[in-house]
Amino acid sequence: MxxxxxxxxxxxxxxxxxxxxxxxxxxxxxxxxxxxxxxxxxxxxxxxxxxxxxxxxxxxxxxxxxxxxxxxxxxxxxxxxxxxxxxxxxxxxxxxxxxxxxxxxxxxxxxxxxxxxxxxxxxxxxxxxxxxxxxxxxxxxxxxxxxxxxxxxxxxRARNHVERVITWALAASSAVAVFTTVGIVLSMLGEALKFFSFISPAEFFLGTTWNPRFSTSGADAQGEFGLLPLLWGTMMVSIIALLVAIPVGLMTAIYMAEYAPPWLRNVAKPIIEVLAGIPTIVYGFFALIVIGPFLSNLGDMIGINIRTTSALTAGLVMGIMIIPFVSSLSDDIITQVPKSLRDGALGLGATKSETIRQVVLPAALPGIVGAFLLAASRAIGETMIVVLAAGNNPVLHGNPFEAVSTITVTIVNQLTGDMDFASPQSLVAFALGLTLFVITLGLNVIALIVVRKYRQQYE
Amino acid sequence: MSITIEQRRQHRLMTIEKSLAKRHRQEKRFRRTGLAAVVTGMTLVAILFVSILIRGVPAFWQATIFVDVYFDPDVIQLEEKPQKVSGESQSAFEERYAAWQSQAGLVNWQALIDSALEDAIGDEVESRQLRDLRALVSSSERFALRNRFVEDPSLLGQTVELKMLASANVDVWIKGNIDRNLDDSRQQLSAQTRAWADQLYDDGIIKNAFSTALFLNTDSRSSPASAGLAGAFMGSLFMMMVVIMLSVPLGVASAIYLEEFAPKNRLTDLIEININNLAAVPSIVFGLLGASIFIGYLGLPLSAPLVGGLVLTLMTLPTIIIATRASLRSIPPSIRQAALGIGASRVQTVFHHVLPLALPGILTGSILGVAQALGETAPLLLIGMNAFVANVPGTPLEQSTALPVQIYLWQGNELRNFFEARTSAAIIVLLGLMLSLNALAIWLRKKFETRW
Structure with a gap:
């Protein structure tokens, strides 16, 4: 004070x-x-x-x-x-x-x-x-x-001095973002290295069993920290999500950009924007109380055993969450394709859908691929939906109707409640976080490069 | 026999005509698929909203018991509330007052509630049925009664009509959120309590009244019926204050630097790529950063809104920078040239001319960034904001939860029948706040939209 x-x-x-x-x-x-x-x-x-x-x-x-x-x-x-x-x-x-x-x-x-x-x-x-x-x-x-x-x-020259101070202050503010990245990398690397002093990297990255045990059960009761079940769970949920989001999102974007009358655009665009802002915890709760039971009942009807919390439930809802993201990114990219390309195709007698499929989409492809990559990195890093709806079952299996666990869920599980950064049980969260960061960073960098190339092409 | 040009033309036309029908069908199909995608998306969202509204709206009205409570002097055997006598020091008075208060805590307030309920039921209640009787009312009510009396000791000997929260299980039973045909062993209330609840409901003594508890109380473990959002709301408010005070100035300043002052070289290129990447880093990674640096290294307290605010600040910073840059970029160069041309310095140009014009866009971007921060949950779980907190935080350094975290905590409560509705109500509150922020942003953009 x-x-x-x-x-x-x-x-x-x-x-x-x-x-x-x-x-x-x-x-x-x-x-x-x-x-x-x-x-x-x-x-x-x-x-x-x-x-x-x-x-x-x-x-x-x-x-x-x-x-x-x-x-x-x-x-x-x-x-x-x-x-x-x-x-x-x-x-x-x-x-x-x-x-x-x-x-x-x-x-x-x-x-x-x-x-x-x-x-x-x-x-x-x-x-x-x-x-x-x-x-x-x-x-x-x-x-x-x-x-x-x-x-x-x-x-x-008072003005010049004052302005120099202002410019320096502005530059210092823009350094904060850089320090954030440096902070993320350093803190995660530091803690992850501590973790790797307990568990060898080979054991972590190639292990097929995830069974961390509790840190209270003694130092010699060391658990098994295999990343693969979690990585696979993450992939499974993300793939399901993308299978939902990409077709619906892309078709929405195409319809919005090429067919929709202006009034529909004016109504739908802000709605899509607002949807992108709904907190993920809301989607998670929705998955838990509506989609999960619905899928489970559906499975009973057609004779498949679908668990209420499963990779399918989480993936489906995550897909719904990413639809607005995919559609608004693709919409931007499709509208950037020059009008001359469309006019050329239409002038040769192509129908509108042929123009879109054979001219507009190929021209926009790099940008759209970039959008998909960004969506994938979103799906991989998403936490609350999977925490609530994926069922937390870190076992390597290929059944999407079963519960899985993901990297993000495990980070939450390992780090909540325990703030003692000394045991491998809590330090593993940072190794997982580092893995997550590297994966999403890779996807983002590729996506940004692709999108940038695409922009230059038509500028 | 050679085919004439005319015949060839005819043939070609026919092929085109034939294929044309097919191509038009394809066109229609494609278009319909597009519309179907839009409709699917909208339907899913409608289902989301409707299902949450259906579950959540009833929770804003809660089973409440309206009974006459007699402040029985035989039960409340207390000395008079201490008044400050002249010449007494403040601390001595406070000591006396505290002693009186702890005396008041020992009074059997539950007995007053018991007899009030007994009167309402109109039957003699045997002592072995007392448990069933007490199951009707929320266990927080006896403390409410005590507080009421401590506030106003003149109630002694009077009969006052009070509204008391019914217990969570009664609320569930009255609203039919539990299957009424389940057998006794699977019901949460005994047969006697259920019968009484129905009787009181029919008599109009238990009514569904607007639940102020939801807004005025903090979370509660012992009496779920009185659990509210006040603590979480204050926590979120403190965090948003931190976010607004830090991320908006920092974000706008760095956007101005990058857009208006920075030389175009590799360093600024790097900063730019870095900011774009930061915008796409999963939020949970920021939580790890907060746990390791703010809590582990700097030793800031766990569960504090200040730390939550700092983490969310770092998370929203890229969003605000990107929005501000877009807004600055949309100001035509002619404005800058005009200002520079009549002798303004670059700083003056930016602060006197460009920035005021870009302000609506900056405001919109900032509001959207803050709304995003308001709904974020995952990073807060890692810095201990999911702890159970029974007080409304008074400063940003006290323990607290946040609205989305409260939702997370409630959805995991074992009392599913009750908390499913309560969680949905909390979601409605959160979504209401966020959507109004979003609507404000969109309105601002529409209002100040300029086409250059």
């Missing part, structure tokens, strides 16, 4: 600095009777930036470093033989308890005398740290303000 107050105060001072800079620049202009390089607002903004940015930078650096420094000092102050007798993990737990005591909270089992002593020390250090932070920040803010305000002169 004190941090928020600190930032709020800084913002307040910056507002003041803005005002000071603005009036100062006006005064300078009047005094020397010259035109300033920039308009007064820019001088104000520059003074505010000089006042706020260095202090804020210091604040960020400080809040990153200070807790570590304090922790180090407290550890040093602990009796050396006690520290030596503890493992890293015990030490971390103890430090956490100490900081809890320092904040005036109770810890389980009460604090030991050493902990109390350390907590007092820590509390003192923290108070000192806070005061010194406030003091240094105040000095920097006021110093920056005074310096910049003194510096105001007709020659000072």
């Amino acid at each position: 004190s941090n928020l107050a600190l930032i709020a105060t800084l913002l307040l001072i910056m507002a003041m600095a803005y005002h000071l800079g603005l009036t100062r620049s006006r005064a300078v202009a009047a005094e020397q009777d010259v035109r300033m390089h920039s308009r007064p607002g820019y001088y104000g903004a520059l003074v505010a930036l000089w006042c706020g940015l260095p202090a804020f930078g210091l604040f960020l650096l400080w809040s990153f470093l200070a807790p570590q420094l304090i922790e180090m000092l407290v550890t040093q102050q602990l009796p050396t033989e006690l520290v030596a007798s503890m493992s890293d993990r015990e030490l971390t737990t103890m430090l956490r308890r100490i900081s809890a005591v320092a904040e005036g909270r109770n810890v389980a089992g009460g604090a030991t005398p050493e902990e109390l002593l350390a907590a007092n020390h820590m509390a003192r250090l923290q108070t000192f740290e806070l005061y010194s932070l406030v003091a240094v920040m105040a000095v920097m803010a006021v110093g920056g303000l005074v310096y910049a305000r003194r510096h105001i002169s007709p020659q000072w």
